[in-house]
Amino acid sequence: MTALKRVLPYPLLFLALLAMWLLLMQSLSPGQILLGTIVAFGGCWLMVALDPPPTGLRRPVAAMRLAGRVFVDVFRSNVAVGSIILGSDERRTHAGFMSLRLDLTNRYGLAILAIVMTCTPGTQWVHYDPASRVLMLHVLDLVDEKQWARIIKQRYESLLMEIFE
Amino acid sequence: MSPMILGWSITAAQVLLAFAMAFAALRFIRGPRAQDRIIGLDTFYVNAMLMLLTLGIRSGTTLYFEAALIIGLLGFVGTVALAKFLMRGEVIE
Amino acid sequence: MSEAPDLPLWAALLVSFFIVVGALVTLIGSIGLWRLPDFYARLHAPSLGATLGTGSILIGSMICFSVLQSRPLVHEVLIALFVTITTPVTLMLLARASVYRDRIEGNPGPPEQDPEPTEL
Numbered sequence: 001m002t003a004l005k006r007v008l009p010y011p012l013l014f015l016a017l018l019a020m021w022l023l024l025m026q027s028l029s030p031g032q033i034l035l036g037t038i039v040a041f042g043g044c045w046l047m048v049a050l051d052p053p054p055t056g057l058r059r060p061v062a063a064m065r066l067a068g069r070v071f072v073d074v075f076r077s078n079v080a081v082g083s084i085i086l087g088s089d090e091r092r093t094h095a096g097f098m099s100l101r102l103d104l105t106n107r108y109g110l111a112i113l114a115i116v117m118t119c120t121p122g123t124q125w126v127h128y129d130p131a132s133r134v135l136m137l138h139v140l141d142l143v144d145e146k147q148w149a150r151i152i153k154q155r156y157e158s159l160l161m162e163i164f165e
Numbered sequence: 166m167s168p169m170i171l172g173w174s175i176t177a178a179q180v181l182l183a184f185a186m187a188f189a190a191l192r193f194i195r196g197p198r199a200q201d202r203i204i205g206l207d208t209f210y211v212n213a214m215l216m217l218l219t220l221g222i223r224s225g226t227t228l229y230f231e232a233a234l235i236i237g238l239l240g241f242v243g244t245v246a247l248a249k250f251l252m253r254g255e256v257i258e
Numbered sequence: 259m260s261e262a263p264d265l266p267l268w269a270a271l272l273v274s275f276f277i278v279v280g281a282l283v284t285l286i287g288s289i290g291l292w293r294l295p296d297f298y299a300r301l302h303a304p305s306l307g308a309t310l311g312t313g314s315i316l317i318g319s320m321i322c323f324s325v326l327q328s329r330p331l332v333h334e335v336l337i338a339l340f341v342t343i344t345t346p347v348t349l350m351l352l353a354r355a356s357v358y359r360d361r362i363e364g365n366p367g368p369p370e371q372d373p374e375p376t377e378l
Contacts, residue, residue, distance in 0.1 A: 023333040026227070078283060078310040081302055085290035095299040097368060101375040118346035121287075121305040124298070125346075126353045134375050138353065140302045145376040167270035172262035174274030178281035178315075185281070185288035185307065192291045192300070200356040201297055207348055208291055208304040211341070215284055215307070215315050218337075219277060222322050225263040227331070230319075234337055241344035248351035252358055 010044045017043045055108050059163050066116075066159045073120050073155070081121040084141060096142040097126070100135045100149050104157050106164040113156055123148070175223050179216065186212045203247045210240030269325040273318045280314030287311060296367060297356055301349055308345040313338055 008014055021036030022028060084091050104110060114125045117137065124138040139148055189212055193205030214236045221229030265273065287306030294300045316334040323331040360367045 020336065023336050026331070026333055074309050078306055081290070081306060082283070082286045085286055085293060085303065092293070092295055092299065095294075095296070097298075097373055099373045099375040101377070114350060115343065115346045118349050119305060119309055119342055121302050121309070124301050124353055125350055126357060136373070138298045138301065140299060149376045167267045168262045168264050170267075170274055171265060171270045174278050175262060178277040181278070181281035181285045185285040188285075188288035188292045198297065198356075200352055200359070201300065204297075204300060204304060204349075204352060205291065207345075207352075208288055208307065211304065211307050211312065211345070212284060212288065214337075214341075215280065215312060218315050218319050218334075219281070222273065222277065222319050223262050225322075225326055227323060227333075230333065230337075234340070237337060237340055237344070241340070241348060244348040245351060248348060248355045251355040252351075 008044065009048050013047060014040045014044050053107065055106075055164070062159055062162045066112075066156070066163065069155060069159070070116050070120070077120040077122045081140060091141075094142050095138065095140050097136060097138050098142060098145045098148065100137065100152060102128075102133050102135050102157060103153075104161050104164075105130075105133065106160075109160040109164040113152075113160055116156055117152070123152075172223070175219055178219050182212055182216045182219065186216070199251060200248075203244060203251070206247075207240060207244045210236060210244070214240070263322065263326055265322065265325050269321060273322045276314050276318030276321070280311045280316075280318065283307065283314065284311035298353070298367060301353055305345060305349065308341050312341050 004011075017040035018033075018036045021039050022032060025032045025036070102110075102113075104113065110128065114128075117123045117125045122140045124140075125135070126138055127136045128134070129136075142148070186209055189205050189208040191205075193202050193209060196202050214233045217229050217233040217236065221227065221233070284307035287303045287308075290303030290306065291300055294303060316338050320332060320334045357368045359365075
């Protein structure tokens, strides 16, 4: 294990870079696999030089569940925002800012939460203060703050905490 | 039969995307503030990338794919630089 | 109509469906960019085109090329990955830059202080 760690410090990153190279080249010939391996090794050693704080994907099942939820929510919020855009003028005036105290502190978890919330139309991550752990966000359809807080905390944050903490 | 269906639907998609680009361009022209213009430009980039993909489907070559990838990445870099400029007044600190 | 690849009927219908739906969603997002009243509301509009619009057109493209070359061609996944990772970054940066500017200039858009956290 340690020997493997020394040669290949980031096995997942290595596989991802190799896959990206082969997808870009659109071939599976031995030459391209060799080139891709070299590129992926270079990328891994660059990461060693950058020395990011350690992370681990401990719960692949929870990660898959999160991906499924995000997939469903992207559909739902697309429909919701689309109907707001095409609807009457009155429906477009409920937008507003709100704040939320997060229990999640892991940096990778916060990054994923930020991407998820911005990717689903209707919620927009604006600012997170790590000292007070308060997140400010902008919501397009802000009728009930409590409901949005519940969605974010129960649908995403609990799963992210399960994955990263 | 099927080339005709596909041809017509690609044309329809391209017309829709052209309108989408027009709306983004309108926002870019009208502003009113710098950040409105930047978001218009960013949307314009994404729409142009999708337009290239539909062109690629029509021609049946994967060449357009690379162009779309480059447009997507350049749009990202450009928008980040502009947003950074709005925040600080300079791009490189 | 001008030339288009010769796919089997089922594939042509599927590809047509996906690209028209994707283009429509993208158009709705761009209309939102035009119709929504202020900058912070407009921030929500581009992500329509960047998520469902892009995804749908890319799925159409994937089906088309996989059938044409009769082997799975999934390099469009790369564009989808890049777009889903980069669009949130640009939107977040723009939101923060705009809040910062509005607060300095004293514009009414964003609140002076962060609103009180909503507790459950």
